[in-house]
Amino acid sequence: MIKASKIFKTYHNGIIDVPVLKGIDFEMKKGDFIALTGKSGAGKSTLLYQLGLLDEFDSGELFIDGINTHSMTSSEKTQFRLNNLGYVFQDYALLPELSASENIMVPLLMQGVPTKEAYEIAVNTLEKVGLKSKADNLPSQLSGGEQQRVSVARAIANEPKILFADEPTSNLDTFNSKIVLDLFKELNKKGQTILLITHEIEYTKYANKVISMTDGKTNK
Ligand SMILES: Nc1ncnc2c1ncn2[C@@H]1O[C@H](COP(=O)(O)OP(=O)(O)OP(=O)(O)O)[C@@H](O)[C@H]1O
Ligand SMILES: [Mg+2]
Incomplete structure (x- = not known):
C-alpha cells in the first residue's frame, strides 16, 4: 500500500537548515x-505529511498503491488525496458554521458526489461512529470526543484506502480517547489500513505493528 525508501526532508528557516527526516524507509x-x-x-x-502527500520531500522514493508519487503532478496529488486518503488531526479541524453532516459532505461534494447522495453517505457514516442523532448539530454543540468522531467520519466517508491520524486523541480525555481508538480498531478489523501517530505507549496496543522514531530516523 505504501513503500517509502530513503526519504529525506529538511526545513529551511531563513538561513538555518533543519534536517527532519534523515533517510526513512517505511512500508x-x-x-x-x-x-x-x-x-x-x-x-x-x-513523516505523515510526506506519506499522506500533504508535503514534498527532498529526496527518496514513495510508492502509494503501486504509483510512484514522483510521476504525479500537484493536481493529480490533490485528486488522489480526495479519492484515496483520509486524515484525522488532533484539533478535529471541523468547519464551525457547518453541521456535523455538512462537514462530512464537503470533501464528498469536492469529489463530485451529488448532494443527495453525499447527505446519505454523511448520515450513514455518522451512524457508524454512533452519532446519527447529532447530524444537525454544529461542532460547538458537540463534546470534544464527539467532534473528533465527526472528523473520523469525515475521513472515512469516502472509504479511503489509507487513514492517517496525527495524535487524534491528544485533546481528549481517557474515556473519549478509548472510544476513538476502539472505533479505529473496529474499522481496521473490517480492512481499513491505518497509520496512527501517538505519544501514548499504551495506545500502541491497538496497532498490529509499532514503529518508533528518534531524531529523523525509524528504529529497527
Ligand atoms: N514548517 C516547519 N519549518 C521549520 N521547522 C519545522 C517545520 N515543521 C516542523 N519543523 C521542525 O521539525 C522537527 C520535527 O517536527 P515534527 O512536527 O515532525 O515532530 P513530531 O515528532 O511530530 O513532534 P510532536 O510529537 O511534538 O508532534 C521539529 O524540530 C520542528 O521544529
Ligand atoms: Mg507531531
Whole structure:
C-alpha cells in the first residue's frame, strides 16, 4: 500500500537548515494498523505529511498503491488525496458554521458526489461512529470526543484506502480517547489500513505493528 525508501526532508528557516527526516524507509501493507511513536520533535508529523502527500520531500522514493508519487503532478496529488486518503488531526479541524453532516459532505461534494447522495453517505457514516442523532448539530454543540468522531467520519466517508491520524486523541480525555481508538480498531478489523501517530505507549496496543522514531530516523 505504501513503500517509502530513503526519504529525506529538511526545513529551511531563513538561513538555518533543519534536517527532519534523515533517510526513512517505511512500508505499510493493506490492512495494517501501524502506530508511529517517538518523542516530540522526532519528525512523526513531518513523516505523515510526506506519506499522506500533504508535503514534498527532498529526496527518496514513495510508492502509494503501486504509483510512484514522483510521476504525479500537484493536481493529480490533490485528486488522489480526495479519492484515496483520509486524515484525522488532533484539533478535529471541523468547519464551525457547518453541521456535523455538512462537514462530512464537503470533501464528498469536492469529489463530485451529488448532494443527495453525499447527505446519505454523511448520515450513514455518522451512524457508524454512533452519532446519527447529532447530524444537525454544529461542532460547538458537540463534546470534544464527539467532534473528533465527526472528523473520523469525515475521513472515512469516502472509504479511503489509507487513514492517517496525527495524535487524534491528544485533546481528549481517557474515556473519549478509548472510544476513538476502539472505533479505529473496529474499522481496521473490517480492512481499513491505518497509520496512527501517538505519544501514548499504551495506545500502541491497538496497532498490529509499532514503529518508533528518534531524531529523523525509524528504529529497527
Ligand atoms: N514548517 C516547519 N519549518 C521549520 N521547522 C519545522 C517545520 N515543521 C516542523 N519543523 C521542525 O521539525 C522537527 C520535527 O517536527 P515534527 O512536527 O515532525 O515532530 P513530531 O515528532 O511530530 O513532534 P510532536 O510529537 O511534538 O508532534 C521539529 O524540530 C520542528 O521544529
Ligand atoms: Mg507531531
